[in-house]
Amino acid sequence: MGAIFRWVFWVTMLAISVPMQLYAACQIVGTTPDGGYIIVCDGPDTIGVASGDGSDIITINTGVPVSKTDQQSTNSTATAAATIINAQGGDDQITNTGSVRANASMTIKAEDFIATHLGNDETNASVAGIAAATGIDGGRSTLKNSITNNGMIEVTATSTVKGGQIQLELFDVTKADATLTANATATGIKGTDNNEIVNNSTILVTSTASVTAWTGEVNVLDQATANTTITPSATSTGITGGTGYDRITNAGVISATATSNATVSIGEVNLFDLAVAGAGIGTEDVPMEARATGINAGDAGSKIVNTAAGKITAHAESSANLESVVLTLYDFTVV
């Protein structure tokens, strides 16, 4: 219920404060029997729709652009998120015959991390940049959400993490972890439980995650452990179902592209005695990855139909560049 009131509040506020602008053109024009809303977007809108747990009927009229951008830049862990239509609970009927564009962009320029530790200390320097963009989210359902795209859905998520200089001076029994993570997730259409989803037109999803690190120096003495890990992860999905039964039909074009890149430059590692140091891209639990999927039926039994007119392309690319790493090892050292 809170979400309903927030939405109404937003519309009211904007209508009152900036009546000459047309960016809140998705309006409530009626209600449905279970307390949901009938919402029609009939002009350019940059707010999008966040409705409630009733069964809503949401329509974006022909030629109408609905878009939303969340672009952020900071120096510590942060999230940028943009969802155009968030229908939440209830058996929502959503039809797009206009254009839906979601763009989430996160840029982190991490500060330098310099640590000098003696004795039995632990230190952790972790920075994560997260960007998540979704075109249409049907949310939860009792029976099913029905989502039809007859227009354009274009979703872009970009996460860029630039590490500062990492310099570690460790002595004795010391543990230090420095991780840099960039996650970018772009989804065209999704729903949580049961969904009937039809694409008759175009869905383009693009995710890009990149981490640039570390112009660093690591000096480790005795039984110290130092780990520096960088992990970019990009996921693009055209249509994804939920945990229940989904019926997904594609008679249009779905194009999903995911790109991840890690660049590590000019590192110098000096290790003495029983030191253990790791400098890596990704880990076994959290690997570097780029994943592009046209249609994912989600969990449970589902049906996917790609008609003769349907065209699906998915392209994922991961690249890692390691440049000029200097290692100096003495005695019983494991790298």
Ligand SMILES: [Ca+2]
């Ligand atoms: Ca709803």
Ligand SMILES: [Ca+2]
């Ligand atoms: Ca729903």
